[in-house]
Each structure stands twice: as structure tokens, then as C-alpha cells.
Amino acid sequence: MNMLKKESGFTLIEMLIVLAVISLLLILFIPNLSEKNQSIQSKGCDALIALAENQLLAYQLEGNSTITSADDLKSAGYLKSTECANGTMQLVYTPDGEALFSTEPKT
Template structure:
């Protein structure tokens, strides 16, 4: 008589799956706080990069026109993209000091 039930040992047991889920959970608990604490630092670095890029365009405008530009001047004369929003990743809006030409 043939056996009706074939014993198949391919696959994982419930305990093996639980151990894998436990390991993944521990790794996530270790990694997530580090990622969230670095996001504010990443936003600050992004803001500094944007400030430096705008500052270089202010200097280019100053060389070309012998004047300190406004943000509107930089946009209309295509030193910056016309539709470019000058807002840092952390929500801080950039401005140009009208006396020194420094991007703040």
C-alpha cells in the first residue's frame, strides 16, 4: 500500500520564524533611534549647502552688476531658478542681508 502522507521537511518551523522575527525586531530597535536622531543633522547640513549655493550666486551677481541682489533679483535674472523655493529642509527661509550681501 502506498503512503498517502508524504513527509516534507522543506520550510521553517514556527519557532524558527519566531527567532527570525525576534532578531529583526532587535535590529530595528537599535537602528531606528540612530536614524531619527540623525535626521535633524541631515536637515541642517542640507540648509548649509543651500546657503552656500545661494551665497555663490550672490557673489556672481555682485561681480556682474556691482550691486547686492535681493532674492527676487536672483530669480528674475536667472541666477537661481525662477520657480526655486529657497526654503531649507528644516523649514527655515533664506534671506540676503541688504548691507553685507550675506545669505542668512
């Protein structure tokens, strides 16, 4: 007599339930991650502004002349880059403004 062996495994319904749970978790977490990424990029630009202001003070304390743009600090070796980490904003020197440095869209 040929008896069929009962094989254990997952049924189609069990697989669909697991897939639905994973999809639900992805739907909940992916938008939150993109919001966090935007927040991190914004804080990175703020940190670059603070770093540039401190490096400007170091530049002036060492007896160097005044600067005319943020690129002057870069060419003197005080800054590695004048762009924010996301690459869409650049550092701008504004000596007559309220802050010495600000960011604006990269042109």
C-alpha cells in the same frame, strides 16, 4: 498501509526567532536613520547659504545693482529656490548682519 510523509519546513519557534531578530535590528537602525536625516537637512541649508553667497558675488561682479532680498537672486536666475530642501526653512538676505544670508522658518 498509509504512512505519513515527513514534510520539511520551519517550525513556529524558528519563525518567531527570526521575527524577533528582524524586529531587534529595526529597533536599532530606525532611530539612527532619522537622526541622519535631520543632519542631512541641516547641511543642505548650510550648502544653500554658501551657494547664495557665491551667487551674490557673481551677481555683483557682472555689474548688477545691489539686491534687497534673496528673491532678487532667484528672479535674476542665480538661484533656483530660496527654500532649503526640507521645505521648512527659507533663505533670508541680511546685509547688515555677520553673514549675508541666513535661514529662518518659512512663513
